[in-house]
Amino acid sequence: MATANHPGRIGVALWILLVILSARSASAQAPILEMGEVVVYPGQQAVEVAITLTAVEAVSGVQVGIAVDPDRIYLQELNFEGSVIEAVTVEFLDSSVDLVEGEATLVAIFDDAAPFDQSLPSPDQLLLATLVLDAANWLVPSNIEPIAFSDGVGEPALDNLVLVDGIGVIPERIDGSLSVLSQNVLLAKSSSGQVSAGEIDFEVSLRGYNVDALQGFSSVLAFDPLILQCASSTIEGTITQVAGAEFIEGVVDNTIGFVVLGVLMDILPPYDGQVIPATGIELEYARIYFDVSSSLTSSSQTELHFENDLGTPPISNVFVIENQSVEPVTVDLTIDVVVDGIFLRGDADGNLRLDLADAINNLVFMTSACPDCPIPLCPKALDVNDNGMIDLGDAIQLLNFLYIGGSPPAAPFPDPGVDPTPDGLDCFN
Secondary structure, three states: OOOOOOOOHHHHHHHHHHHHOEEEEEOOOOOOOEEEEEOOOOOOOOOEEEEEEOOOOOOOOEEEEEOOOOOOOOEEEOOOOOOOOOOOEEOOEEEEEEEEEEEEEEEEEEEOOOOOOOOOOOOEEEEEEEEEEEEEOOOOOOOEEEEEEEOOEEEOEEEEEEEOEEEEEOOEEEEEEEEEOOOOOEEOOOOEEEEEEOOOOOEEEEEOOOOOEEOOOEEEOOOOOEEEEEEEEOOOOOHHHHHHOOEEEEEEEEEOOOOEEEEEEEOOOOOOOOOOOOOOOOOOEEEEEEEEOOOOOEEEEEEEOOOOOOOOHHHHHHOOOHHHHHOOEEEEEEEEOOOOOOOOOOOOOOOOOOHHHHHHHHHHHHHHHOOOOOOOOHHHOOOOOOOOOOOOHHHHHHHHHHHOOOOOOOOOOOOEEOOOOOOOOOOOO
């Protein structure tokens, strides 16, 4: 996305004024600004609403104003990833999001001078931007909250207009909406959404939204066992523990790749009827911990997804409400797996084989015998015995391995990988 120099808010105000003065009324062929409809559960975060443009004529620019109820919908940002604004040269771009007022504005000028040959040719539901928002925890199920195009929003105030040959045209506007689920929801969440190869005890939060009192639940979360291995699970510090769950059972299969968690709130005398209450907000039911493979060689994405009929006997994702099994809506989790610091232990020169040159490079680096020599990209590789430091013992072990059948380097060896025992040494491979 290329943009011209930002002229500041005064320039924005002057531009808006000129556009308004030259605006012409909507016609049968008026451009269309449209926002999507989304369905959420109370408290859902990072909800994406598409803002699109349709016009029979070439478009040289747009002005968009949006308003929501700031007590119910919390605007976060306008995201241009995958939009036309990211894909083409934009001569002027200005956007704002006001969380307090519940307003968002966008001004994008694609071509500001005749002959307007850089205008967008007849856009058809072209993505202008994605409005990212959070839903309030206390939204009432079955309610519909408007996400509306609105004139006079922002600072300076602007109206919704589509520019054709530099002249503002009042568009037809199709507002968006946010509908609130009246269903039970089971979801997996991560605070970061990202893990590193070799990471230990990566936390996934098992959460839910129950519309009625919950007597128990079972969850079945599947994963790729070549990337993740389930290490443990716990209800400590969650609503499940606080409400007094009496039966908690977990099953892990790291060969197929799934983890089952079964919980019943009240199965022992005196049968006090404890439940997970329907609070109207998202609650944490449990936490599951995963170890990430240290043998990965490239970054990727992996998904933890809820899947029914796994295990022996087959288990499914269910809530127990009023002594009946109810299948919740499930929301899966996609995680970015970042792989960096791939190295072969003992390979000081980074050519992925061990020889005398590696021992020499190790000694030169350790003794600073060559101040002008480049620093190895991966000092970790020089730590042959994996004691977290580089010393004479590393070169000796490597020479013994190469020439008299001594102990091999510690992992990662004989194949490259990440350090399975993280320490303070760097690796920039």
